[in-house]
Amino acid sequence: MRKPKVSVFKIGGGIIDHAPDLQEFLRQFSQISGLKILVHGGGKGASQMLEKLGLTPQLVNGRRITDAATLDIVSMFYAGKTNKQIVAALQHIGINALGLSGADGNVIQAVKRPVRDIDYGFVGDLSEASINAPLIQGLLELGLTPVFCPINHDGQGQLLNTNADTIAASVAKALSTNYEVELHFCFEKNGVLRDVNDEQSVISKITPADYAELKRRGSIAAGMLPKLENAFDALNYGVEKVIIEHALHLSGPLKTELCRS
Amino acid sequence: MRKPKVSVFKIGGGIIDHAPDLQEFLRQFSQISGLKILVHGGGKGASQMLEKLGLTPQLVNGRRITDAATLDIVSMFYAGKTNKQIVAALQHIGINALGLSGADGNVIQAVKRPVRDIDYGFVGDLSEASINAPLIQGLLELGLTPVFCPINHDGQGQLLNTNADTIAASVAKALSTNYEVELHFCFEKNGVLRDVNDEQSVISKITPADYAELKRRGSIAAGMLPKLENAFDALNYGVEKVIIEHALHLSGPLKTELCRS
Numbered sequence: 001m002r003k004p005k006v007s008v009f010k011i012g013g014g015i016i017d018h019a020p021d022l023q024e025f026l027r028q029f030s031q032i033s034g035l036k037i038l039v040h041g042g043g044k045g046a047s048q049m050l051e052k053l054g055l056t057p058q059l060v061n062g063r064r065i066t067d068a069a070t071l072d073i074v075s076m077f078y079a080g081k082t083n084k085q086i087v088a089a090l091q092h093i094g095i096n097a098l099g100l101s102g103a104d105g106n107v108i109q110a111v112k113r114p115v116r117d118i119d120y121g122f123v124g125d126l127s128e129a130s131i132n133a134p135l136i137q138g139l140l141e142l143g144l145t146p147v148f149c150p151i152n153h154d155g156q157g158q159l160l161n162t163n164a165d166t167i168a169a170s171v172a173k174a175l176s177t178n179y180e181v182e183l184h185f186c187f188e189k190n191g192v193l194r195d196v197n198d199e200q201s202v203i204s205k206i207t208p209a210d211y212a213e214l215k216r217r218g219s220i221a222a223g224m225l226p227k228l229e230n231a232f233d234a235l236n237y238g239v240e241k242v243i244i245e246h247a248l249h250l251s252g253p254l255k256t257e258l259c260r261s
Numbered sequence: 262m263r264k265p266k267v268s269v270f271k272i273g274g275g276i277i278d279h280a281p282d283l284q285e286f287l288r289q290f291s292q293i294s295g296l297k298i299l300v301h302g303g304g305k306g307a308s309q310m311l312e313k314l315g316l317t318p319q320l321v322n323g324r325r326i327t328d329a330a331t332l333d334i335v336s337m338f339y340a341g342k343t344n345k346q347i348v349a350a351l352q353h354i355g356i357n358a359l360g361l362s363g364a365d366g367n368v369i370q371a372v373k374r375p376v377r378d379i380d381y382g383f384v385g386d387l388s389e390a391s392i393n394a395p396l397i398q399g400l401l402e403l404g405l406t407p408v409f410c411p412i413n414h415d416g417q418g419q420l421l422n423t424n425a426d427t428i429a430a431s432v433a434k435a436l437s438t439n440y441e442v443e444l445h446f447c448f449e450k451n452g453v454l455r456d457v458n459d460e461q462s463v464i465s466k467i468t469p470a471d472y473a474e475l476k477r478r479g480s481i482a483a484g485m486l487p488k489l490e491n492a493f494d495a496l497n498y499g500v501e502k503v504i505i506e507h508a509l510h511l512s513g514p515l516k517t518e519l520c521r522s
Binding site for chain 1: 344348349353364412418
């Protein structure tokens with residue numbers, strides 16, 4: 001029997017920070033047929049709120065250091081504001097969305113990142129065992145569209161901030177046992193670009209061999225590297241298709257598809 | 262066939278504001294056998310945060326006026342902080358909790374309160390049709406314990422702040438068609454007191470006739486009146502039992518049970 005199809009979409013802060021773009025993405029997302037899941041990242045709102053409250057956001061290599069006070073604010077912002085606004089907006093346009101942190105139904109259980117050179121604070125990493133695929137399947141079977149925010153828990157009562165790309169890839173991998181999964185990373189560019197200044201220079205297909213060559217030549221933007229690592233890892237694990245595309249042109253011709261070979 | 266039993270517990274700000282009390286309540290709640298649901302109110306944290314951000318909480322007759330900026334903060338606080346901390350704490354003690362705002366799965370759809378003498382702002386009222394009982398039943402059947410925060414939506418993309426007593430009573434009523442429902446209002450007193458200064462003066466049973474008499478004599482604390490109205494309304498609608506009790510003595514002997522006659 002053919003597995004049912006499910007599409008996992010991830011959007012980041014660049015879209016979330018601009019309300020009209022977010023609405024337009026959600027409109028396009030609502031048009032996608034079949035089962036679907038949305039994973040959203042953070043955005044600048046939480047940092048602005050930290051500043052208003054007199055807390056200075058700490059970043060090391062572009063990653064936020066999440067102390068207890070910061071965790072409080074980012075949990076509120078991501079789980080209480082961004083997530084609920086997205087869910088309410090999707091409900092309005094006919095999508096039966098249900099917002100989730102990892103704590104809800106123990107749907108994602110993370111592990112606090114071990115301290116090595118840097119103490120990232122209350123940041124969670126995911127493993128193969130982190131995702132509660134039967135619950136996600138149960139929610140999909142109730143006709144719901146799960147919407148994940150980047151806040152998880154450790155099973156010991158502690159919330160943990162987690163990278164949204166990692167959540168999307170982990171959910172996609174975990175569902176690939178019972179579903180034909182398409183994983184979509186949506187952002188503010190048309191895909192992986194040959195020339196970061198030319199939006200038309202989208203590379204339409206990338207194999208692992210292409211990726212190695214592009215990396216060797218140094219022609220991939222630094223921010224794109226972890227996304228591609230996550231993506232190939234998901235493909236190798238059994239995810240059917242990974243697409244990197246513009247969040248506002250989901251049905252457009254320009255996009256990058258990653259291929260197993 | 263006998264209907265399955267479900268217990269709906271409501272806790273308010275007095276318990277939520279004191280972390281050790283909240284933990285103790287959650288521990289006792291986790292010991293309750295059978296299907297259960299938790300509804301939590303707000304608490305002082307959101308007001309403190311509004312003040313830190315330079316926004317002055319506005320109260321009229323003890324009810325918050327919820328303007329757009331206030332709604333943003335209370336949504337974050339109730340849905341993103343209080344709700345997620347309760348869910349994570351329950352997961353830690355073995356209860357498979359799942360946090361919900363009304364927008365999630367369209368589980369509660371409220372109506373913005375019409376402006377009469379006072380414009381309460383983004384405050385939602387509930388009607389018989391507000392509660393999505395089939396979804397709650399679906400979640401219970403997945404083995405989940407729903408945890409409701411006092412934020413709902415209007416189905417048009419707008420979040421609305423809603424009184425938690427009203428949510429608890431409405432959920433209890435809606436479930437009474439398919440379940441034998443016990444509704445528990447838990448707070449910082451042992452029940453409805455004959456003498457508000459004597460914790461031992463708990464009235465163990467109140468019928469509608471008793472209630473009318475107590476009201477006539479003016480011997481019920483003002484804050485208790487809407488709780489009792491909600492409670493008798495729920496009983497009349499088909500809820501099996503309504504109990505008013507101390508949040509930290511769920512299995513204690515002192516409590517008030519409301520009776521249909």
